[in-house]
Amino acid sequence: MRKIAVLYSGHAPHYRTFNEPKFAQYIASLIYMPQFEESMLDGMDVLIVPSQLHLATFKAIVPAIHRFADRGGIVVAFGPQPEEWIPHQNWELRETNFWWWLEPNADSGLRMVAPEHPMFRDGFLTEQACTWHQHGVFQLTAGQTSLIDMKDGGSLMYIDTTSTNGTWIVTTLDPDFHYGSYFMPATEKFLDGFFPYLASGSLQ
């Protein structure tokens, strides 16, 4: 089992999500962000950077996250990214498509472009578990591999094993917020699969 650390903001959605026992069982270290010290990542294999962090506090610890990745760590990023901190980050904010499923011939826009990836092939996640709404997309560069595309271009989730010595799993999805807000059941399905994947799934 990989040892997973999570940055914790102290707000209510994060409190619920990361203290829910079925997810907390996978979390070796819940790091309250204002008290972050780089040594807290010692011995950790994965660092989850959830959405909706206090950005000014977060920016100060970004160099430590890059050093963690350069030591071979796995960094996971959830949600919209108004700050530049992910290697070769190219975030495109889009109008959130809250209501796609009420439209005629409803199409979530998700395109599963890597069904052979172990995340999907080995049954951790399905398209349905990744489907609610999106706040934007990432435009990718060489070395970044999309796992899920959006029909209008850009990536909903990608993996980057080349920019650092580690692995970056980046998604615009923000299940940490929605589950913690008691809203949108698909986000629970996502976390039900994603935590076990991070703990034991094959990276590629």
Add this chain to the structure above:
Amino acid sequence: MTLNILKLDPGHAFGRDGRAMSADNRETKHVSVMDQYAFGDADISNYNVLYVTDFIDQEYLYTQREKIAAFLDAGNIVVSCTHIFRPWLPNVHLFTPKEIRKFSDYDVVLSEDSAIFEGVDAAELVSRKGVAGFFARGFQPVYHDVEVHVRFTDGTPVTYVDRTSTNGTMFIHAARDILSFVTGDNTSKRIAPQMLEWLKRELQKENN
């Protein structure tokens, strides 16, 4: 007395994006915005309302609970729009999720005496485009005498006012930023201006 609201900014991405679903952290005539972590060292004597929203760091607020209690004891108002999981306010019980078996379990009842929710259609708060659950998903339980403004149909309070636990007034709202109900094409946009008028009247009461 002039209404001077101190709104603490959680500094998160939704606030930066200015998304409708987030707390709006822009300054207005009555609202000053301060980074949440500046609160501990700040002189708050010029303010009469402390206002927190759903992305606030409650671990931090818990470290500031004595300052918050002193602010209340000075006769001021605290407005909390979040799911409270740390006891950073006096005599407030921790958030409990509503048990939802069917969509109508999200339904709420607005008090006819509430000036804040006057003229608001509860159904427009709870549902958008036929989808239920937008307003509240739980509550802070109460075991003492409070003034309930919004309750679920089973009686549990979503929004209440506590005038007895401190020398000040606590407005406890187990949902999203109540001042964000200011736009839109239905009756819910009445809430924000009515909330500001309510705060002004409360301050007059405190100072009479």
